[in-house]
Amino acid sequence: xxxxxxxxxxxxxxxxxxxxxxxxxxxxxxxxxxxxxxxxxxxxxxxxxxxxxxxxxxxxxxxxxxxxxxxxxxxxxxxxxxxxxxxxxxxxxxxxxxxxxxxxxxxxxxxxxxxxxxxxxxxxxxxxxxxxxxxxxxxxxxxxxxxxxxxxxxxxxxxxxxxxxxxxxxxxxxxxxxxxxxxxxxxxxxxxxxxxxxxxxxxxxxxxxxxxxxxxxxxxxxxxxxxxxxxxxxxxxxxxxxxxxxxxxxxxxxxxxxxxxxxxxxxxxxxxxxxxxxxxxxxxxxxxxxxxxxxxxxxxxxxxxxxxxxxxxxxxxxxxxxxxxxxxxxxxxxxxxxxxxxxxxxxxxxxxxxxxxxxxxxxxxxxxxxxxx
Numbered sequence: 001x002x003x004x005x006x007x008x009x010x011x012x013x014x015x016x017x018x019x020x021x022x023x024x025x026x027x028x029x030x031x032x033x034x035x036x037x038x039x040x041x042x043x044x045x046x047x048x049x050x051x052x053x054x055x056x057x058x059x060x061x062x063x064x065x066x067x068x069x070x071x072x073x074x075x076x077x078x079x080x081x082x083x084x085x086x087x088x089x090x091x092x093x094x095x096x097x098x099x100x101x102x103x104x105x106x107x108x109x110x111x112x113x114x115x116x117x118x119x120x121x122x123x124x125x126x127x128x129x130x131x132x133x134x135x136x137x138x139x140x141x142x143x144x145x146x147x148x149x150x151x152x153x154x155x156x157x158x159x160x161x162x163x164x165x166x167x168x169x170x171x172x173x174x175x176x177x178x179x180x181x182x183x184x185x186x187x188x189x190x191x192x193x194x195x196x197x198x199x200x201x202x203x204x205x206x207x208x209x210x211x212x213x214x215x216x217x218x219x220x221x222x223x224x225x226x227x228x229x230x231x232x233x234x235x236x237x238x239x240x241x242x243x244x245x246x247x248x249x250x251x252x253x254x255x256x257x258x259x260x261x262x263x264x265x266x267x268x269x270x271x272x273x274x275x276x277x278x279x280x281x282x283x284x285x286x287x288x289x290x291x292x293x294x295x296x297x298x299x300x301x302x303x304x305x306x307x308x309x310x311x312x313x314x315x316x317x318x319x320x321x322x323x324x325x326x327x328x329x330x331x332x333x334x335x336x337x338x339x340x341x342x343x344x345x346x347x348x349x350x351x352x353x354x355x356x357x358x359x360x361x362x363x364x365x366x367x368x369x370x371x372x373x
Contacts, residue, residue, distance in 0.1 A: 005324050005369035010053030014038060014362045015045070015237065017206055022069050023199040024359055026349045028302065030202035031142035032079055034351040035060075036364065039069045039164060044084055046077055047049035049351065053366055062097045065206060067121040073135035078144055078178065085138040085147055089130065090118035092138060092149050094181070103181035105150040108170060110134045117156055136171075139198035146184065146225070147176040150208050151198045153188075173223055175230055185230035189300070191219045199242050202249040218242075222269065235271040240264065241298055241346055247352065248306040251329050260295030263311065265329045276330040279313050297322065301348030310348035310356040324348045326369075331365045340367075 014024045014036060022039040026049075034049040034316040045059040045292035057110045061081040066088065068222045073087035083102050089110045094102040109116050111124070124130040136150035153172040154160060158176045161168065171191050191211040199208035205225040212218055217238030226233045240254035249268060252262040256262040263277045296311045304310060307330045322345065325340040338348070346367070351366075358365045 002034075005370040006338050006340045009366040009368050011363070011365045012052045012055070012057075014047065014059050014359075014364050015059075016040075018361050021350065024271060024362060024364065026351065026357060027077065027100060027301070027358070029142060029200040029248070029348075030245075034357075035077065037077070039065070039075065040063065043312065044075060044077075044086075045371065046072065046081060046176060049357070049366070053157065061097050062212055063097055066093050066101075068088075071121065071133075073150075073195060074137040076138040076140050076147075076198075078140045079142055080144060083178075085140060085149070087136050087151070088121065088147060089133045090116075090137070091122070091123070092136075092151060094147070094178075099363075102179075104153070105149070105151070105174070105181050107155050107172075108153055109373060110136070110152050114285050118165050121341045134193050135195050137196040137198055137209075139200055140178065141204040141207075142200065142202075143178070143204040144267075145178055147178050147206065147221075147282050148198055148209075149176065149188045149269065150189065150193070150198075150209060150211070171211075173221070173230065173232065175207075175223070175225055184270075185225055185228065187223065187230040187232045189219070189221060189232070190234075191221075192216070197242075199245055199252070201245050204248075208242050208245060208252065210261050212241075213238070220254065222271075233269075233271070235266070243298065243301040244309055246306055246329060250306075252311065253297045253301065253329060255298055260298065261293075263296045263327065265332065277332045278325060297347060300346075302356065303352065304350045304354050307351070308350075310350040314349045322347065338367075358363040 025037045028034040028276040036047040038045045044063040048060045063084040076085040076222045083096050086093045091106045093104045097344045109131040137147045153170040171189045174186050175204045192213050194214050196211045207223050209221045218241045218244045219238045220240050222233050235288050244253045252266050252268050254264050261279050264273050265275050279296050294313050294315050301311050309327050311325050311327050312322050314352050346360040348356045350356045357366050
């Protein structure tokens, strides 16, 4: 079996307390430097990946959090680290490092059958009916002008539907002006989210949104700001999970929601499938028959360059470990599975520049291909 030999570029223990703080999360994307985020109950600490690997354990920015870490959706930060976006159960807030609230956008509560507008988290903090809410997500465009948020509507000031049935989707995708939250454009998503995630495109007017609906599917939407509106297209009959966009913007990658067996490459913007890589029929001589059903994992995929992404597979049973692969999204070939100088359990995440990262709890390692000998 041919393969890739990984060479360690840097290793560091990310500051934080396991079991108390959330595990570190990578934040990167087109036109952005890689950052490491650690969410705590009272603050969000942001570290520069290069600084961490150079031994600087001082956060590049720290943001006070408006509610506990278990509340709300995926947090985002602006490219200049001037503010962080916290999607919550009842509102989205932009918070500056000083603690100043730059702006707030209130929306219908994400919790169950609640259709109310809350003024603060304290109103429902101890309410059992609000203990396990659904959630949206956020992203700040790499040009720093637009904030994208997925919320539950209607918003305050909107007309309420006459039926006002909580079982009817009111979810809304908003593109907001970063300085004052002015609504630049909005569109109904027609989704029923348990959670969601944004996947940025190099064009700052374009954004991908993946919506998790549990066993019901995973709607995949592409939004484009155009002539004062938000044009939204829905792809794939809710059967594909959006996991990445190539840095040149020409392709996006999905994994099938039902089995996780198919990693598909799509042409952007029309969504045409240009190839499928089956986890159980790897081109690298890796039959899964001896260890059980092999599937692509849905987490931490990212690109090393315009055409190569890091990905991981695991099996449904047996002792076979998670395996890492470098996948060429143009040819759907590659150099085979990755071998490391020591055991690696974490998933890979491509961060550009030919590098990928693995995060095992708070232990961060940066890798690249070892030069040919």
